[in-house]
Amino acid sequence: MKLENTFRIPVPADEAWPVLLDLERLAPCVPGATLTSRDGDDFHGKIKVKLGPVGLTYNGVIKILSQDADAGIAVLEGGGRETRGNGTAKAVITCRLVESGGVTDVFVDTDLAITGKPAQFGRGALADVAGTLIGTFADNLAAEITSSAGGAADEGVEVASNSTPADATGQVGAAPTQIVGAEATGPTRAPRTGPADAGSASSPRPAGPTPVAARPGAEPIDLMAAAGLSANRQLLLALGAATLVILFLLSRNRRECRG
Numbered sequence: 001m002k003l004e005n006t007f008r009i010p011v012p013a014d015e016a017w018p019v020l021l022d023l024e025r026l027a028p029c030v031p032g033a034t035l036t037s038r039d040g041d042d043f044h045g046k047i048k049v050k051l052g053p054v055g056l057t058y059n060g061v062i063k064i065l066s067q068d069a070d071a072g073i074a075v076l077e078g079g080g081r082e083t084r085g086n087g088t089a090k091a092v093i094t095c096r097l098v099e100s101g102g103v104t105d106v107f108v109d110t111d112l113a114i115t116g117k118p119a120q121f122g123r124g125a126l127a128d129v130a131g132t133l134i135g136t137f138a139d140n141l142a143a144e145i146t147s148s149a150g151g152a153a154d155e156g157v158e159v160a161s162n163s164t165p166a167d168a169t170g171q172v173g174a175a176p177t178q179i180v181g182a183e184a185t186g187p188t189r190a191p192r193t194g195p196a197d198a199g200s201a202s203s204p205r206p207a208g209p210t211p212v213a214a215r216p217g218a219e220p221i222d223l224m225a226a227a228g229l230s231a232n233r234q235l236l237l238a239l240g241a242a243t244l245v246i247l248f249l250l251s252r253n254r255r256e257c258r259g
Helices: 013-021 023-029 123-148 228-258
Strands: 002-009 033-039 042-051 054-068 073-082 088-100 103-114
Touching (some): 002 123, 013 088, 013 103, 054 088
Antiparallel strands (some): 033 042, 073 088
8 A cells, every 4th residue: 555645844854864864763753653672774663553442562673775865865664563463564665855945845655564453444544544643753753853953843733634545556646745843944054964874984883682762652553543534434435325225225125016
């Protein structure tokens, strides 16, 4: 399943780029996610999901597949498995940064594969869930970036769902841009560099997994709440279709009785 999302963060691209590549700062911005350790380029963590009264936990790994600082494009891959079940989730995420007037639009293309209980949601519901999660992630990311820069994100940020599932041809529809935080301008900036660009030759990574800095415990993602509107729409459509079928059968029986 392919999804497309767009959101805006209130800093220039040169400030957003290093954060995008710093998974220790990025992961806690994802709802329900906790980073636990690092092994070379692989970051290990877990994500908690709430499906009604049922709580699910996925253990997984995320890593950066490629990065192009000049183009402002980074590709990440993440995958996980339920700790107490057979469900799996895998995503390849392409992020593209486009700066305009001191703020940065982030275009996120996600190729998602999911099995297990969350897969019971239809394509439209999963798109709504992704839109809600992207909105929360964007708020958290804006707060993370602006706080480190000495600023603060706006209160009462307006966030709308902007996930669009791929159609039968695999094409993803256009989606509106989310505005997150306050617009800001900055001074002339140096070329972008990521965590992998600085000190990699002189500072070899230790062998084996290493723990990462502890962050506050993440609240589980409530999938039912995130997909509630879509689920209600699907229920109404199903009831409407059932009503039409019943009316058709009744009208046919009346005609047969008259005949």
